[in-house]
Amino acid sequence: MPEMLSVRNLRVEVTAHQPDGSSSRLVLVDDVSFDVSKGKVLGLIGESGAGKSTIGLTALAYGRGGVCMTGGQVLLDGEDISKLDTRGIRSVRGARVAYVAQSAAAAFNPAHKLGRQVIEAAFRHGIMTREEARKRAVYLFGVLGLPDPENFGERYPHQVSGGQLQRAMTAMALCANPELIVFDEPTTALDVTTQIEVLAAIKHAIAETNTAALYITHDLAVVAQISDDIMVLRHGKMVEYGPTRQIIEAPREEYTRALVSIRQTSREAARPDGDVLLNIEGLTAGYSDVDVLQDISLSLPKGQTFAVVGESGSGKSTLARVITGLLPPRTGTIAFNGTPLPPARKDRSREQLRRIQMIYQMADTAMNPRQKIRDIIGRPLTLYFGTRGQAKTGRVKELLEQIEMGPQFLDRYPAELSGGQKQRVAIARALAAKPELILCDEPTSALDPLVAEGILKLLLRLQEETAVSYLFITHDIAIVRAIADRVAVMHRGRVVRQGAKTAVLSPPFDDYTDLLLRSVPEMEIGWLERVLEGRRGNQRQSAAPIEMERS
């Protein structure tokens, strides 16, 4: 009996058009083979550009842009779908193979009700009548733990939360009873506390409907919870392919070992506190008539790393904007080195501005694409110290050495650098001002794990060399464990817990910190079930807040 999906020696290429009119062919996926059988889940894992999504989409005979399959076979229940004509491909898509996209918020049509979109494929392909499809959708909404399944389909996409949309997208994929579902990073855009619920819902729904699935992600801990087999990809080539337990517990390849061990870096306990560098008292700030930050007080010792952790919308980035003076607070004071800072940026002296620098999440949008690296790093040198000419070039070279990049980058443009290199240049630019405090706003969350690891190591080394302090904004507990001295946990605009790292990250916890810490996926098979079991136990005892969070 043939496997549900069987991919043989897959090769995918894209035609890249150069501005000068010539075109070249790039190989995205080369010689990849795997099998998925009914009721099983194969995890595809790798960094960005590894070809994961490209492989997933070939199961639907689809290529984004000029991507096309140039070799191998994609056998769906024994039939090669790459040989089908347009009509044949259409009868596969949505009916036999379904796709769950990374951003459900963008993938749902804002103009139509959810229910109509969920049943569309099942109904249009003539698999069931409109009424049958509606009944099945209601059943699936229930299986996926959506509130009020009977009426959930009557809502519009903007009327439900991101986590609910992602579950609705899964219902949409399952509705037509497909033989195979491709999940393309379905939880990457979600907060950890929401991710765990969606993950559990997907796992439950796959088991319930006995569908085969491809699960694409860059997070090994997530894929460990959900898949039976794992394939590790890099640069479009297969690195390692085997059962989940073997990949997680006994990886054979160097690269897989690096991926597995990535979350295990951590730094020793916080160092003894020195003098206070930044002290914030009773800070309240917001936009229009809404307070995004409420009564924030925290103090940051010199030469230490202060991590601010929380979910999206908790006010972390707003806090950074207030400290830089971009958003003057309504009430409260900010003291730097014992002297109060003027609330608005325009009232601060150049010397005060120099001492606080910032690194952003998206390094490429934080740089002028038309400036060379020497100008990007050199700008603060001229601005704050009046350095010019030879001296400036010399100092830029020094800074490039510090961030482990050589002088050959002096005359490059940002577009010629990789994501990790751009972030390094951003760090050098901050460092050029010789600041005492660097605000790091999620500097690694847009980067692949191994590259992010390199950036974190660089930041720690620079701290040892220059005794600079970091205010490190992140949603990732693993990063907090790795680099922080002190931690503040933010939730809905308030600091719910703060102190030395070891104290904040050890029990007894408040409800929110507990929920947050338990939700971070761990590289351990069976973790998901264990946590969900624990949560249910908790709920039986008291925990109303978690239930409220859900719906």
Place this chain on the structure above:
Amino acid sequence: MSAQEETVSGQPGNQMSAARRGAPAPAAGRAARSKNSLGYLIARRMALGIALLFAASMLIFGGVEALPGDFATTYLGQEATPQAVANIREELGLDRPMTERYLSWLGGILQGDFGTSWSNHNSVGEQIWKRLSDSLLLAGVSALISIPLAIGLGMIAVLYRNRIPDKVISILSLAAISLPEFFIGYLLIQFFTVQLGISEFPATVYDGMSLGERLSAIVLPVATLVTVVLAHMMRMTRSAILNVMSSAYVETAELKGLSALRIIAEHAAPNAVAPVVTVIALNLAALVVGVVVVEVVFVYPGIGQYMVDAVTVRDMPVVQGCGLLFAAIYIVLNMVADIVSILANPRLRHPR
């Protein structure tokens, strides 16, 4: 405008999640929601339109006042003795202060009275309505031809994106945008009337003409107007549809195995309505206002010709009345476009 408000209301994450949890929404949240209700937004847009109209009336009145030249001097010509000029100015009430004249002019218009023409003592209102219907015939026929044509060509351009039909349409429309309308008018006259002799010039219409005769008389001015607005509308339609077609939900529809026609009709079209309607409204306004030049070129007795004639003899009530009418058409069409965009936005139609 509406999108901006939405982000403001969408920003308070804690407030939204409070509503999601089913907890009683805080008072601020309720206020923000009623501020974004459909009725409020539409009422506010209409109020803005009326305010704009008043501002326009002031500008027009002030602007015409500030024009160099004087009716009395122009009217009397050689006989303009200081005494005669003063007599006429007094007769027309020009000796009163400007604010007083503005208020009485505005008061008259609010009651439907546009005043009387200085040069022939006819009612300006009656003349305007008569002339306007002729102009609207011109603009209306142009719109009837250009709108479906623009949307159709825009869709063809999308369907054959970056291929020969798209490129041909794109080059021709760029050429049409680049030429001023009077030049296009003269080109058409030169070619069709002078060289081929197959169409009429001037395109004058009279009271006793049947509709058929009128339509055959206005072929050339209509062709000119269509050429001018078509290109802009077509390009905007193309980019609006392309924008929607590249969105993630269209990819979702494609991965559901739907047919191309169904994807365009059910998933792309509802989201392209707002931008396309905005472009159409803007171009309709440009059409009505653009008839001024075209009417003069083709000697067509519409409102544009009427206004230009009045300007030459400094007949202020007529110039002001026509100016206000053009402003009103522009403002109302834009207001309609904005209201359609508000109505087409599902987030505003179905609040949380």
